[in-house]
Amino acid sequence: VSDSALDAIVGQLQSPLGEVATHTTQALLALCKYGGARGGSAARTTIGKRIILALTSSWNTTITSSSSSEEPISNHHYSTVTVRYASLLVSILTTSSGTVGADDEEDLLQVAIQQSSLDLLLLDVVSSDDPLLQMSILDQIERFATKGLAKMGALRREWLTSSKVVRPLLRLAGGGDGDDDDDGQVEGAGGSMDDDGGDSAMDSAMPHPILGGSALRILSSICKIIPTHDPITTPSSWSSSSSSSAAERVLLTGFHRALRTFARYANGEVERIALVDAISSFASVSEYALTSVLEEEEEEKRMGFGEEEEGVVLRERWLDIGSMPQSKLKALVLCSIARVMDPSSLEEADSNGEEGDGRQRYYVPSSKTSLQLFQCFGHVNTNGNTSPEQLLLNFSKSPFVEVRLGAYELMRAFVSKVKTGATILLSQEGFLEF
Numbered sequence: 001v002s003d004s005a006l007d008a009i010v011g012q013l014q015s016p017l018g019e020v021a022t023h024t025t026q027a028l029l030a031l032c033k034y035g036g037a038r039g040g041s042a043a044r045t046t047i048g049k050r051i052i053l054a055l056t057s058s059w060n061t062t063i064t065s066s067s068s069s070e071e072p073i074s075n076h077h078y079s080t081v082t083v084r085y086a087s088l089l090v091s092i093l094t095t096s097s098g099t100v101g102a103d104d105e106e107d108l109l110q111v112a113i114q115q116s117s118l119d120l121l122l123l124d125v126v127s128s129d130d131p132l133l134q135m136s137i138l139d140q141i142e143r144f145a146t147k148g149l150a151k152m153g154a155l156r157r158e159w160l161t162s163s164k165v166v167r168p169l170l171r172l173a174g175g176g177d178g179d180d181d182d183d184g185q186v187e188g189a190g191g192s193m194d195d196d197g198g199d200s201a202m203d204s205a206m207p208h209p210i211l212g213g214s215a216l217r218i219l220s221s222i223c224k225i226i227p228t229h230d231p232i233t234t235p236s237s238w239s240s241s242s243s244s245s246a247a248e249r250v251l252l253t254g255f256h257r258a259l260r261t262f263a264r265y266a267n268g269e270v271e272r273i274a275l276v277d278a279i280s281s282f283a284s285v286s287e288y289a290l291t292s293v294l295e296e297e298e299e300e301k302r303m304g305f306g307e308e309e310e311g312v313v314l315r316e317r318w319l320d321i322g323s324m325p326q327s328k329l330k331a332l333v334l335c336s337i338a339r340v341m342d343p344s345s346l347e348e349a350d351s352n353g354e355e356g357d358g359r360q361r362y363y364v365p366s367s368k369t370s371l372q373l374f375q376c377f378g379h380v381n382t383n384g385n386t387s388p389e390q391l392l393l394n395f396s397k398s399p400f401v402e403v404r405l406g407a408y409e410l411m412r413a414f415v416s417k418v419k420t421g422a423t424i425l426l427s428q429e430g431f432l433e434f
Helices: 003-012 018-034 038-067 077-097 102-114 119-129 131-146 153-160 165-172 213-221 243-265 269-283 287-294 295-303 312-321 327-341 345-351 367-382 387-398 401-417 421-426
Strands: 185-188 191-193
Touching: 003 018, 003 038, 003 077, 018 038, 018 119, 038 077, 038 102, 038 119, 077 102, 077 119, 077 131, 102 119, 102 153, 119 131, 119 165, 131 153, 131 213, 153 401, 165 213, 165 243, 213 243, 213 269, 243 269, 243 287, 243 312, 269 287, 269 312, 269 327, 287 295, 287 367, 312 327, 312 367, 327 367, 327 401, 327 421, 367 387, 387 401, 387 421, 401 421
Parallel strands: none
Antiparallel strands: 185 191
């Protein structure tokens, strides 16, 4: 396929006909996957690189046209075309995880980074005043953070944890900037733009009313790709000067702050689901992160939270089942506790049947910390009046099947990860008969 033919094909993404754009996307992905079948993975990577170059050029032209005074395109068409570009770019960069291998993904990502293609993905999140467009772009970033997780390469992990990605998400989720580093610049057709200069709604201390939940969900996904052995997950390394550690420090400190802020406003069912997932994701990063949630009062001064953030206790917003009217939400909390104790089910879900790289992707808490989590679960829901094992037994007898299944999952995790778990449960009156 010649470069001119490739440019013409990519140009069809701007078609006003949705069917044409859909077929164009399918054709370009097929070229990435099969276009170099005779030449092996090297030829497939080459055609993928050329498509990224053509896509980036066309995308930049569209951005320039949107601000042109001569023949500006409509906002609706601009939004539609932008989402098509973003979706195709993410598909190209992640499809290789399941077809031509992680090494080829790294090659394609290197081209996308060199051409600032991924910066174009962030441009509308930072500067657009169209929340629907921002929501669509956030969906694509979430795809990029979650697809092909078992074979995610170092470059993708580095880009996702960089300040240029994390800081806009933190602002949307209500977590501020994380810290005062100044390395997050987003470049596009209109030049460079510091990510501090976005929409005024992003500068607020509150979560964005429309985008806050999506941003928090993406931050949760990004937390899951931090290597479990990385020293940033321990207190002594929060002053590390390495670039990767600094970026992850921005993520973890800002994410913790965003959780506290978001918890103050998460009243709806959707917001509460996002919050439970986010807190459990943060707690799954390291022993220190989990302990900071369970012993939050002692951590407040060290984390630097002000008086305006007092009264928000994350463990209560995470573990409190009594405030959840629906049985499915109760089951969600029970399963989230079980998965923090025993993340093996998450490893299996992430692999999706693919052979991974052998790296442990999730922190496994110690027996002592798992027991502390179980005791906190009981204290939050009964104020110390009922033992957590009695509470779990009550949930296992619930008339709602989803609550019973959640209780069984927590039982399994507790027994397998706490050395005295079986003894504790069986010592509860009525448990042996059950």
